[in-house]
Amino acid sequence: MQYNFKDIEKKWQNIWEERKTFKAEIDRKKKKFYCLEMFPYPSGRIHMGHVRNYSIGDVITRFKMMNGYNVIHPMGWDSLGLPAENAAIKNKSNPKDWTSNNIKFMKSQLKKMGFGYDWDREIATCMPEYLKWNQYIFTKMYEKGLVYRKKSEVNWCPSCKTVLANEQVINGRCWRCESEVGLRDLDQWFLKITDYADELLNSHKELEKWPQKVIAMQKNWIGKSEGAEVEFKVYGTDLKINIFTTRLDTIFGSTFFAISIKHPFVKELIEDSPQKDKIKEFIKEVDRDSKTDLDGNEKKGIFTGKYAINTFNGEKIPIWLANFILMEYGTGAIMSVPAHDERDFEFAKKYNIPIKRVIVEDKSKSYSEDVDDVFTGKGYLINSGSYSNLSSEEAIRKMGGFLRENNLGDLKTIFRLRDWGVSRQRYWGTPIPMVYCDKCGIVPEFLENLPVELPLDIDFTPKGGSPLEKSKEFINTKCPKCGGPAKRETDTMDTFFDSSWYFFRYASLSHNKPFDNDEIKYWMPVDLYIGGVEHAILHLIYSRFFAKVFRDFGWTDLSEPFPHLLTQGMVTLEGSAMSKSKGNIVDPDELINKYGADTVRLFILFASPPEKGLEWNEKGVEGVNRFLNRIWNLFHDNMNILIENKKFDMEKEETKPIFIKLNQTIKKVTEDIEVRFHLNTAIAALMEFFNDFSVSFNKINSNNPGAVRYIFEVLLKLLGPYAPHFCNELWGKLGYNSILEHEKWPDFNPEFIFEEKVNIMVQINGKIRDKIRVNINEEELRVKEMAFMSERVKKYIQEKQVIKMIFIKNKMLSMVVK
RNA sequence: GCCGGAGUGGCGGAAUUGGCAGACGCAUCAGACUCAAAAUCUGACGAGAAAUUGCUCUCGUGAGGGUUCAACUCCCUCCUCCGGCACCA
Numbered sequence: 001m002q003y004n005f006k007d008i009e010k011k012w013q014n015i016w017e018e019r020k021t022f023k024a025e026i027d028r029k030k031k032k033f034y035c036l037e038m039f040p041y042p043s044g045r046i047h048m049g050h051v052r053n054y055s056i057g058d059v060i061t062r063f064k065m066m067n068g069y070n071v072i073h074p075m076g077w078d079s080l081g082l083p084a085e086n087a088a089i090k091n092k093s094n095p096k097d098w099t100s101n102n103i104k105f106m107k108s109q110l111k112k113m114g115f116g117y118d119w120d121r122e123i124a125t126c127m128p129e130y131l132k133w134n135q136y137i138f139t140k141m142y143e144k145g146l147v148y149r150k151k152s153e154v155n156w157c158p159s160c161k162t163v164l165a166n167e168q169v170i171n172g173r174c175w176r177c178e179s180e181v182g183l184r185d186l187d188q189w190f191l192k193i194t195d196y197a198d199e200l201l202n203s204h205k206e207l208e209k210w211p212q213k214v215i216a217m218q219k220n221w222i223g224k225s226e227g228a229e230v231e232f233k234v235y236g237t238d239l240k241i242n243i244f245t246t247r248l249d250t251i252f253g254s255t256f257f258a259i260s261i262k263h264p265f266v267k268e269l270i271e272d273s274p275q276k277d278k279i280k281e282f283i284k285e286v287d288r289d290s291k292t293d294l295d296g297n298e299k300k301g302i303f304t305g306k307y308a309i310n311t312f313n314g315e316k317i318p319i320w321l322a323n324f325i326l327m328e329y330g331t332g333a334i335m336s337v338p339a340h341d342e343r344d345f346e347f348a349k350k351y352n353i354p355i356k357r358v359i360v361e362d363k364s365k366s367y368s369e370d371v372d373d374v375f376t377g378k379g380y381l382i383n384s385g386s387y388s389n390l391s392s393e394e395a396i397r398k399m400g401g402f403l404r405e406n407n408l409g410d411l412k413t414i415f416r417l418r419d420w421g422v423s424r425q426r427y428w429g430t431p432i433p434m435v436y437c438d439k440c441g442i443v444p445e446f447l448e449n450l451p452v453e454l455p456l457d458i459d460f461t462p463k464g465g466s467p468l469e470k471s472k473e474f475i476n477t478k479c480p481k482c483g484g485p486a487k488r489e490t491d492t493m494d495t496f497f498d499s500s501w502y503f504f505r506y507a508s509l510s511h512n513k514p515f516d517n518d519e520i521k522y523w524m525p526v527d528l529y530i531g532g533v534e535h536a537i538l539h540l541i542y543s544r545f546f547a548k549v550f551r552d553f554g555w556t557d558l559s560e561p562f563p564h565l566l567t568q569g570m571v572t573l574e575g576s577a578m579s580k581s582k583g584n585i586v587d588p589d590e591l592i593n594k595y596g597a598d599t600v601r602l603f604i605l606f607a608s609p610p611e612k613g614l615e616w617n618e619k620g621v622e623g624v625n626r627f628l629n630r631i632w633n634l635f636h637d638n639m640n641i642l643i644e645n646k647k648f649d650m651e652k653e654e655t656k657p658i659f660i661k662l663n664q665t666i667k668k669v670t671e672d673i674e675v676r677f678h679l680n681t682a683i684a685a686l687m688e689f690f691n692d693f694s695v696s697f698n699k700i701n702s703n704n705p706g707a708v709r710y711i712f713e714v715l716l717k718l719l720g721p722y723a724p725h726f727c728n729e730l731w732g733k734l735g736y737n738s739i740l741e742h743e744k745w746p747d748f749n750p751e752f753i754f755e756e757k758v759n760i761m762v763q764i765n766g767k768i769r770d771k772i773r774v775n776i777n778e779e780e781l782r783v784k785e786m787a788f789m790s791e792r793v794k795k796y797i798q799e800k801q802v803i804k805m806i807f808i809k810n811k812m813l814s815m816v817v818k
Numbered sequence: 819g820c821c822g823g824a825g826u827g828g829c830g831g832a833a834u835u836g837g838c839a840g841a842c843g844c845a846u847c848a849g850a851c852u853c854a855a856a857a858u859c860u861g862a863c864g865a866g867a868a869a870u871u872g873c874u875c876u877c878g879u880g881a882g883g884g885u886u887c888a889a890c891u892c893c894c895u896c897c898u899c900c901g902g903c904a905c906c907a
Contacts, residue, residue: 002857213901216822220903227907245907258907299905324905334907342819343905416906537902606843607830613900620830623843626858633858671834681832684842691842761838766888768838792873806887811837814887 002625003632005596005725012725013111021741022061022116024072026522033069034523035061036503038531038539039076039123042102043083046109047578048571048604048616049532051588055601056568056610056679057530058115062721063673066745072523073116074506076123077103081495082165085428088460089176095428096456099126109589113597114725116741121506125430125498130505132451133514134498135433137546139444140553142434146192149442152421156184163425163466188423189432189491193545197222197415200544209564211611214536221537223416228400229331230409232257235307235316239265244330244414247340249395252384253358254335255348257308257319258301261286262327266304269319273305279321286323299324299347310335311408312399313385322347330414338371345374358383359392420542422494427458427467429492437479437486446480452488466490496538500546503529503561520556529562530610533569540565566677569613578616586616598723599625605679605722627687628726631715634694635730641701641708642734648706650752655704658696662714663752665689669718670745679722686719709734714746762787763814764796780807787813 016022037057040050061073077099084095091098103124110117123130141147155164157174163184168175193200201222204215227246234241241259245251259266261283270279282302301322308319317335324343325334338348338355348355355371361379378392387395400411423432431452433445445452455471468474468490479486501514503526508519531539540562547561570577573584591600602624608614635642650659665685672682693700693711700707713734720727720740728740754776760783762770770792774783784805787793797817804816 211823213822217902220821223903223906225906243907247907322905324907326906329906331907336907341907343907346905414906416903533901609831612824612831615830617830617844620844627843629858676834678832678834680830681834681842684832687842759838763837763888766886771838804887808837812888814837816887 002629003726005598008729009112009114009597009725012728013114015728015739016114016116016741017111019739021739022071022073022118023120024070024074024118024523026519027070028522030068030070032523032527033064033071034503034507034526034528035064035071035073036506036526036529037075038529038535039078039499039502040106041078041081041083042099042106042124044102044105045585046106046113046588048586048588049568049578051113051600052571052604052610052614053530053532053568054110054113054115055605056566056677057528058113058601058724059605059673059679059721060528060530060677061116062724062741063745065741066717066720066743068744072121072507073118074121074123075110075115075117075119076121076502076506077106077125078495078499078502079103079124079126080429080492080498082168082426082428085426085460086168088428092460094456094458095460096126096454099124099428112592113588113601116724121509123502123505123509125495125502126428128451128453130498130502131430131453133505134430134493135445135450135452136447137501137514138430138493138497139433139447139450141191141549142444144549144553146195146549148190148192148419149187150190150419151185152188152190152423153183154186154188154425156182158182165424165426186423186425188421189434189489191420191422191545193420193542194415194417196545196548197224197417198413199548200541203544203560206560207563207565210562211533211565211567214533214540214565214567217536218541221417221541224413225416226413227411228396228403228409229412230311230335230403232308232311232333232335234265234269234319235309237268237306239268241265241308241333242331242409243333243335244412245335247337247392248399248411249378249381249384249387249390249392250337250340250358251310251312251335251399252381252387253337253339253356254310254315255317255338255354255356256336256344257317257333258322258325258336258347259319259333260325260327261321261323263325263332266321269304269306275302275305278302279304282321286321289323299343299350301347301351303351308335311403318353320347320351328418329416338374340374340376342374342376356383363389420494422497423491424494425466425490426492427454427460429495430498431468431474432489432491432493434489435477435479435486436489437482437484439484440479440481440486443479443481443486449480468492496542499539500542501550503543504550504556514555517556520558524556524558525560526562526564528564528566530566530568533567533611536567566610568610569608571614571616573616586618591618591621595621595625596725598726599628602628602683602722606683607680609678609680611677624683627690628723630694631690631719632726632730634697635712635733638697638701638708639733641705642712644705645709645735646706648704648710650707650749652704655696655700655707657755658693658700658707658711660752660755661689661692662711663748666714666718666746666748667753670748673721683722686715686722690715716740717743717746758810760787760810761812762790762793763812764793764817765815769793769796776810778810780809783807783813787815 035057037053061071064071079099084099087098088095155169157164157179159177159179164181169181172181174181201224225246227244228248229242229244231240231242270276279302301320304319304321306319307316310317336344338344339357340359357367357371358381359375359379360367360382363380381387381390381395403409433452435443435445437443455474458467458471460467475487477486477488504515507523508515510516543561547558550556551559578585603621606624668685669682672678716727716731731740756776757773758776759771760774761768770790772786800817802815802817806814
């Protein structure tokens with residue numbers, strides 16, 4: 001029989017809502033637990049990734065509630081962003097309406113899954129209140145010097161005359177008109193996240209409960225490298241070019257100098273070269289390559305005609321333009337040491353540049369003048385003037401000192417991480433609250449004028465520029481300082497800005513500031529943050545950065561917002577992520593309608609442990625549904641026994657095994673949730689227990705009938721977080737008015753964890769030859785006696801000598817015979 | 819190239835501290851119920867060998883080696899796959 005999940009699930013969803021079961025209020029007598037899942041972008045419908053993510057969070061939430069925690073479990077919407085704008089262009093509608101319709105629908109889907117959220121704390125990042133504090137944070141950052149303006153390139157469609165987001169550029173072409181996309185230099189806003197690069201890296205140490213993988217990814221992304229910056233003079237000119245190197249110790253081996261084609265001094269270097277036209281042609285070529293030939297690994301270069309003077313030995317070395325030097329990293333110029341760097345070696349071979357060995361692995365060995373292989377390791381210096389014979393490390397230290405003393409450079413640490421460009425030339429984002437006044441210059445909008453809201457009467461059909469640029473009422477404003485006429489910034493913020501602090505706002509929906517520190521002190525940090533591993537880098541670095549900035553503002557005492565992170569793997573179909581554009585979406589609604597939310601929740605959690613990727617396969621859904629039905633049927637077939645509520649005896653011989661199994665299951669399920677988050681094995685343990693229970697049901701019923709009800713009660717509590725509607729319904733049928741979430745999570749009885757008899761394996765020469773059943777904690781001597789009496793053991797040890805015996809209590813007896 | 823992670827039956831996965839490999843579920847097969855099917859229930863289910871039924875043995879966790887009484891688990895070498903970063907100076 002299939003239980004009627006439709007009525008039951010609706011009923012309990014209403015009860016949770018009416019009783020405000022998941023409302024979170026500060027109660028300083030209780031320990032809090034902040035359970036957070038990454039909020040969704042309201043794209044229209046929830047997908048399997050959401051179902052998985054929120055099912056995990058919901059199990060933890062209910063589990064923690066039953067363990068006496070004051071749980072906050074909020075939900076909201078990352079509701080600004082490009083898809084809304086694209087949809088608006090397509091449907092000639094408004095992003096706001098599109099978004100709020102989607103939110104409405106998705107919220108109903110989440111409710112249908114039975115997820116327990118405190119909807120009173122719901123946030124949508126597009127709401128005026130959120131815009132206001134988002135903008136306020138931006139102006140604060142500006143005041144503190146964490147925001148600046150810089151020219152930066154954007155994608156530009158020449159036919160639509162508009163800036164394109166990266167997502168709108170498909171294979172180098174515009175997503176709408178397919179014309180080739182170019183680049184444009186625009187003034188844009190940046191956040192100085194690099195000021196925090198070192199701290200973001202160092203405080204990884206505090207994140208003990210983060211997956212190693214995520215930390216490794218972030219470290220990679222921040223990309224710290226320690227080296228030195230050295231000034232080189234250009235021979236015969238006043239030019240000085242700085243280079244960055246991690247191998248200052250190799251500087252005596254530098255035989256050429258290479259700079260990026262984008263280096264600001266290129267123009268001056270080639271000004272009077274007879275080869276000027278050829279060089280310009282080369283620059284164009286490399287520029288083209290960099291756009292088309294993504295992994296173009298052939299090294300190319302051209303001699304500029306100028307020479308640099310090696311700061312350490314005065315040698316003149318030729319300056320080349322080379323395609324493998326990036327302006328974005330270091331200083332855009334390098335000293336090249338072909339003997340000790342793979343790329344420099346390849347380049348030198350190609351262009352017949354001398355190669356000079358200056359580092360050797362072994363001081364006592366002699367090396368030939370010819371260098372036919374690259375040695376990139378550290379070692380000892382040779383051919384390096386007064387630095388010869390020093391180790392690489394010593395040399396770097398001394399050379400660094402020399403640079404500092406002579407004002408020619410210094411040891412320096414650089415990062416791959418670059419400042420965060422937050423400007424977007426789009427409509428559906430938080431307007432950057434800056435005003436351009438002819439008299440006062442750039443003025444951040446005052447708090448009392450916030451939020452700067454988006455104008456609604458906007459034509460979204462792309463005609464050139466950002467939609468905001470065309471709104472006269474938006475652009476024209478008063479200067480907050482002098483009151484004179486001024487113009488508004490038309491760029492909006494990267495939506496990652498919005499999502500970098502929403503979890504503070506959930507915890508404190510304060511009306512006169514972004515959040516209130518008293519409330520933050522109670523609720524924050526987030527005790528468990530659950531989300532897709534695809535956010536391992538950007539979102540999780542930005543959020544950590546924001547927390548540190550807030551701390552430095554004096555707004556909180558918190559340095560890390562998420563001490564415990566659980567990253568779930570992606571749900572894939574045929575090996576690739578489900579996405580609308582690929583058309584491989586599995587819609588959870590169909591499954592919910594067919595099997596009910598409880599089955600869907602159980603199913604997605606049972607399929608694999610959360611952190612692993614999950615290849616979608618619907619086959620197993622029948623299995624978990626069967627499990628629920630079997631419980632339902634056993635329960636209802638025995639209602640008469642269950643409502644009698646008789647006394648029972650735990651110690652009774654006939655039923656002791658099921659109590660032991662029950663207590664073992666409590667222990668296992670508790671630890672699986674709490675310690676490992678392996679919800680799949682917790683469910684498996686519950687199934688295993690129920691199998692035992694049904695097999696021995698008649699025996700229990702006839703020997704110890706009162707136990708049936710007790711066992712069902714415990715089972716419902718343990719299964720409750722996974723299948724909350726189902727379990728609450730049965731709980732009610734036992735005559736309780738309470739809801740399971742307010743019941744206490746069962747404790748296991750340590751006296752019922754161990755069985756009275758255990759199997760001891762008898763191993764002879766590494767192979768298991770017998771199992772003997774003995775009382776728990778049986779003495780070594782007695783086990784040995786029994787083992788020697790076993791016929792099967794005798795077979796293997798007769799006429800042989802036992803030379804070694806190892807006894808592990810309750811587990812095994814291992815013998816070595818000869 | 820560098821940095822992570824993984825590799826176990828037909829499939830998803832389990833084995834938490836080095837101690838019974840394959841829990842739990844799916845699929846499959848057989849049986850019961852049924853006129854029949856579905857549903858449900860019962861049983862079998864890593865590979866191979868032997869056997870009269872039960873009691874049996876050998877091999878087996880990507881490959882090869884090692885440590886150990888004992889290895890999916892620890893060490894070394896290698897292969898494959900996935901993820902991140904990448905002419906990073």
